[in-house]
Amino acid sequence: MTALAARRRHPLATVVLLLLALLVTGAAYATVAPREATASTTAGADDVEAxxxxxxxxxxxxxxxxxxGTRNGPSLIGVGAAAVHFQVGTGRMPLQKTDVQAPRRGPGEFSEDEIRQLAAYVASLGPGPAIPDDEYVQPLDDPDRIAEGYELFRVNCAMCHNVVGAGGALTRGKYAPGLMDVEPVHIYEAMQTGPQAMPVFNxxxxTPDEKQSIISYLKNVEERSPAGGWSLGSIGPVSEGLFVWVGLLGLLIGAAVWLGAKSS
Incomplete structure (x- = not known):
């Protein structure tokens, strides 16, 4: 007992206990922490070289x-394969001209294989978000997941992209692009990497499942036909009120012209 008590009072006992506590905490976090949804395929040396x-x-x-990086473009070390796949896959890069924001132009002159080779090279320069696995970018028909996606999108994205993903204006000439007809993998990668004025949602x-729910909601909106006729851009009461006002004003002008012609 005396020897055990002496070891407990040893000056290094506290340090050893702290190290053990940190080790146990780190192992527990590694077990329960959310994992990134990365592509299952690993780029080979030939892809990196190409x-x-x-x-x-x-x-x-x-x-x-x-x-x-140079004075004309930022460093790409550590941006990851997902950033390259998004920027080049949507035609935003290579940049056509210097402007406040790079517009979406489609895949451009690069094939899917060439885009993935570019992404593999940039990914080899430093760790960063990888291209997501296919299982997380497939839209789901589950009503519960679509409802979850709606709530997540409304809280995190609708203030810029509009509640149905129609897009909207930002400050200094920038804008949140519309999200209709966008590939699901690019929606996921935009959340991962935060292009241009968009924040990063790692x-x-x-989580990957929640990102898939958001994708499912957006694709559900895209497939639905506008209820009640014209969508009017799907930007809400501003366009709808303007449409009603212009129509009502036209009727009032027509009535005034008719009454004036009748009295004369």
Missing amino acids: GQELFLANCATCHGTQAE DANI
Whole structure:
């Protein structure tokens, strides 16, 4: 007992206990922490080499020969494959002209294989978000998941993109683009990487399953036909009120012209 008590009072006992507590805490967090939804396929050396050649020919002018960034473009080290797949896959990059915001132009001149090779090269330069696995970008028909997606979208996205994803104006000439006819994988990657004025919603903020619910909601909205006739841009009471006001004003002018012609 005396020897055990002496060991308990040893100056290093507190340090050992703290280290054990940190080890147990770290192991518990690693067990329950949400995992990122990454693509199951691993890029090979051939893809990285081909991606480097594409990068030097098409991207190095702005981003530097080592993707270190220049005065004309930011560094790409650590942005991850998802950022490249989104920017190039939506045609925002290569940038056509310097402006406040890069518009979506479609896939552009690169094939899907070439886009993935570019993404593999940039991913090899530093850790970053990977292209999501297919299982998380497939829209679901489950009403509960669609309802969950609506709530998540309304709380996190609707203030910029409109509640039905129609898009909207931001400050200084920027805008939140419309989300109709956008590939599900690009919606996921936009949440992962936060392009341009958009904040980042990583897998710790919005889990992969919740991102899939948001995608399911947006695709459900896209498939629905507007109830009651014209959608009027789906931007809510402003456009609807303007439509009613212009129509009513036209009727009043017509009535005034008719009464004036009748009295004369």
